[in-house]
Each structure stands twice: as C-alpha cells, then as structure tokens.
Amino acid sequence: MHFQPIERPAQAFQQPVTPAHLQEISRRVFGRDVVEAVELGLGMYNTTYKVTIEGRDRPVVMRFAPEPARQARSERELMRNEYATAPYLAPIAPLMPRIIAADWSHELIGRDYLVQTLLDGVPAPDGLPGYPRPTWTSFFRKMGEVTRKVHDVRGPAFGPVAAPAYRTWSEAVAGALRELAADAEDAGLHAADLRKAAALAEERRDVLDEITEPRLLTGDLWTVNTMIAEKAPEPTLTGVLDFDRTWWGDPAADWTIRMANAKQDERLAFWETYGKQERTPAAAWRSLIYEIRHLGAVRLERHRHGESDGVAQSYDDVAAVLAEID
CATH class of the missing domain: 3.30.200.20 (Phosphorylase Kinase; domain 1)
Structure with missing residues (x-):
C-alpha cells in the first residue's frame, strides 16, 4: 500500500x-x-x-x-x-x-x-479564497439555514449529547467551565479566571435558567468543517462534518453563533436564513459567559499545539470579558 x-x-x-x-x-x-x-x-x-x-x-x-x-x-x-x-x-x-x-x-x-x-467537494478553507468575497454570501446563507435546522432539534437534557446530562442549563454551563479549569490546571496553566466564571454562572443561575428547553448545538461548525462544490459559479456548500462537540443547550452558546458574530462582513448573510438573535440584557449577559467558555477551550487547544503567544492572549481576552460582566 x-x-x-x-x-x-x-x-x-x-x-x-x-x-x-x-x-x-x-x-x-x-x-x-x-x-x-x-x-x-x-x-x-x-x-x-x-x-x-x-x-x-x-x-x-x-x-x-x-x-x-x-x-x-x-x-x-x-x-x-x-x-x-x-x-x-x-x-x-x-x-x-x-x-x-x-x-x-x-x-x-x-x-x-x-x-x-x-464527502464530495473541497474543504471550504481551500475553496472559498478562489471566489470574489462578495459571492461568499451564498455560502453563509446556507450556513445559516443548516445551523437553524440543527438548533431546531429538541433534546432530553442539558450538556453533551452522550453524557453527562444536567437538569438545568446553569449546571451544564458551570460544569463545563469547571472542567475546562481543571484541564488547564492539569496542563500546568493558571485557571482562576475560568473558575471565577464558573462561580458567576452559579451565582446568576436565574439568568442562565431562563433557558428551559435544550436545543442541539453543533459545537464546532464553521468553515473549517464544511465542503463546497468544485468549480461552481459561486461558493456552494455541499457537506458538513465533525459534529463531535455537540451539546444540548442554548443555541446562542454555539461556536457557530460566535463565529457568525465575529466580523461584520460577508458572514452577515448568515442571519438572513438563520433568523434574528435575542437582544435582551439577560441574553447579553449569557453571551459573555458563553464567550469565556469558548476562550477556555481555545486556550487548551493553543496549549496543546504549542502556541504560547495564543495561550497568553487568552488570559487578556478572558479578563476583558470578566470586566464586562462585573
């Protein structure tokens, strides 16, 4: 062979x-x-x-x-x-x-x-740069449609699909933050900021527990986990993959939503098919807690791949979010 x-x-x-x-x-x-x-x-x-x-x-x-x-x-x-x-x-x-x-x-x-x-096609990170950026809107509209279909799926409990299951959303979020903190400490990293976020999630459980219906979260869906058609006249999403980080929870906590909000560019087309976001003060507070969870996961990944500058940056990023929460 x-x-x-x-x-x-x-x-x-x-x-x-x-x-x-x-x-x-x-x-x-x-x-x-x-x-x-x-x-x-x-x-x-x-x-x-x-x-x-x-x-x-x-x-x-x-x-x-x-x-x-x-x-x-x-x-x-x-x-x-x-x-x-x-x-x-x-x-x-x-x-x-x-x-x-x-x-x-x-x-x-x-x-x-x-x-x-x-899957047929080419990975989107390889194929998208071959198209003029204004045409990328068709790709992001399809991303919004796919994400909406996933988020409309209802589940039996909060937390990772396979386990562990949590009775409330606040327990799932605080538990995830504590696990990230323990993983960081096992790796020799400081994690007081992640433990503070876990404590905040417990203290303000009433805000998190406004989310009462578990929905399916993609966990990691963005361009790197998609395929597009070869030689199509515009970027055409043909496949999605790697759903290993799925959760039951608040759709606003999904990595896909974070990335769709990250820049004001062609990805704004995502919202045309996904729908409007909740804009209440409670939703804004929850989004800050979700951002710390994302940043904690990014910290571990950067450490795993030897990106010391990225690990250091994660502490500044979490500190900025905590300042907004306080």
Missing part, C-alpha cells in the same frame, strides 16, 4: 496510526486490503485518513480519536459523542458523511475509530 502521513514532531498531540493498523481495520470492515492512505490535515484533534480500498469505487475516511489517556475531561470520548448525535442530525442528513463502521472495542488499536463515506 501507498502510505502518506503528515510529518509531525514526536511529541505532537495528533499521533499517527501505522499502515498495519489501517490494513487490519480495512479487512475487518470491508474484507479487503488498503491500496492507499493519505492523512488529511485540516482537523486539530482526531487523526484522519482518506483511504482507497481494493475493489471500491470511492475512497473512505478513517478517523482515529486520541488515546484515552491523552483526552482531557472537557473532551472525553468526543467521537462517541458524535456517534450518539447522528440520529438527531436527520434534518441535515443529505449533507453529512454516512457512518460505515464504528469501533470502541480497542481490539485492533487502542483508540476509538470511525469509518465514514467521503
């Missing part, structure tokens, strides 16, 4: 698998050998390969979670969370990769893995 990994430092968070592992998995799932495996580099958590199987017309995707010991509290068993979410994503099923196999047994490799169909 032809094997094309991405060269990474030995201490890198994303660890490769061996050609032998890929062959064993292919034989288990398809009963056939791998012809070629090429590692895909856009993701920053799982390790992902485009794999060509003997006798199959189309390649498949094999995704490998980090080894259990390398997973943080706030990112535990994300692949299993994605698998548990699949039945709730029926409203956007035509845009999703299909799961061919899932294996949590660790019999062949000491990591969870998924085998999925390969």
